[in-house]
Amino acid sequence: MKAKQLYKQLYFQVIIAIIVGILLGMFYPELGEKMKPLGDGFIKLVKMIIAPVIFITLTLGIAHMTDLKKVGRIAVKAMIYFLTFSTLALVIGLVVGNILQPGHGLNIDPSTLSGDVSQYQQKAHETTLTGFIMNIIPETLFSPLVGENILQVLLVAILMGVALVLTKEKSQKVTEFLQDLSTPVFKIVHMLMKLAPIGAFGAWLSLSENTGFILF
Template sequence: MRLARPLNSLYMQVLLAMALGMTVGHFWPSAGAMLKPLSDAFVGLVRMMIAPIVFCTIVSGITSLANRQAIGRTIVRALALFYLLTAVALALGLFTAFVLRPGAGMHIDVHHLDSSILAQYTKHTQARGLVEFGLSLIPETMLGAFEKGEVLPVLLLSLLFGFSLSSHPSAGRPVLALIDGVAQILFHVLAMIMRLAPLGAFGAMAFTVGRFGIRSVGSLAILMVSFYVACALFLVLVLAPLARLHGFALWRLLRYLREELLIVLATSSTEPVLPRLIVKLESLGCDKGVVGLVLPAGYSFNLDGTAIYLTLASLFIAQACDVPLSAPQIATMLAVMLLTSKGAAGVSGSGLVALVATLTVIPDLPVAGVALLVGVDRFMSEARALTSVISNACAVIFVSMWEGACDRTRLAQRLSAARPSRPDCADDAAADTPT
């Protein structure tokens, strides 16, 4: 017996699963807190698909680009856009903190805070310079890039592999055909895994509400509201006007990506939707080479939600602990955050990891103040992830248009006709993707 037509939509299934998870977490918190493995299993299944899908997509995309200069130009433009958006996000978080002052009047004594709960975050904050960061992009072995599942080493390997295939077209033709065939199989596997998204959403929401509960927000509600306001302002005042300048409406793009955004909201993670974003952005008319280069890079270099969180949380700690900051100190903090906002991609609790990494190099702000945020960080991680995903989707479209690699007619048609798709939409999107 088939489900009613509205329930055939993955969007509705995930939405209902989230509501059910919140109900279980609220009325049976002990049981809800035990359901986290459902979410972890779903995210783990999708995560294991990311590296091979990114590799196949980038290699296939590079061979479709006209020349290597286009590839270099695309990467440079994407990185310039990423840093511009990050700088604006940092400034917007700072502005929101100064206007709403979420930590004012708390008068926290940092010596009374339990900093031991930060141990799981400080282990990820080893200082790395540009040289160390560059060396970390090189995997120990070719298969090592896939073993760890990190996006940037896979991106480097894909570029080298794609350039080699382009340099030897006759010898590389059968290899490219094999890669395209493997990609089709991987997307089919992904479509099967995505049917489990409602189960993952149910477990994630049951755990969040059961483990933390609404009462855990307490006096930090002003901080949470301030953060959500800052993220909304970034969408309305930054991304929406940029989208309009490029000839499309942001809200139509959000409607087109509604299923992916709902999965991000439920799991508080951007990773589960990376493969689906690739096929959906290609289906919009963006060139597969540009999508393959810009989107994976954006997952490490364009964490705008985290950038907003860093400035807002840092100023919150300063206000709560009565630590005055001068203009030079704030300028130094912003410069450090341009790097630390990009240093914790893919790490559990990445916002807190990046915040700890920032405060460790700014002696004026107490690292122990991060302990104030641990209890409500989970409730803010959804907004961080959503903001970053939306920003990266927009960035792909922007760069595609700059490169003349976006079918604007197809983009307009797809966004105008956007509607909830079936659970097997990954197969449909892959079939529509130009080759």
């Protein structure tokens, strides 16, 4: 691949941004706090678009099917896959955290850590199977689209997709609307990915202040 083409590749830009962020963090760790909004802002932008992408993609995927039995199987598989891989990710995280102990030995000031961590830990201990299942059911039909519960988004998308299949002729305009809406939504995704190098740069540079990773 030519060098002219290489620098245009997103993965290459992200790698360079990470390297520059690490180097600047080593020499100028005080820049970490100033650049932190770059990483935090990019993460918030990505989280902003996740729910609409999942909802539109899954709803349209189901709506374009004609076999209701196939729709049911795919809906069940989607929920099972999500639950399975979420559980697998949790298990891997626990195993890696207890065996490898990432971050052990780093000069981290506990006072600089977010207080949200303790809240998540408390919620994890209080969560029961019944509570977990009830948490999948949203308060309203469209509230998952403005929240952060992906399981609720999946549930609403599956229900909406099945409803569009059952009312195919009468709801054709709704399907067409979602199809048209998918174009600008995925354009937003494309635009956000262009900001990935900036987000990576800010995130890695801000690590220098939180971890005390200083060269001198």
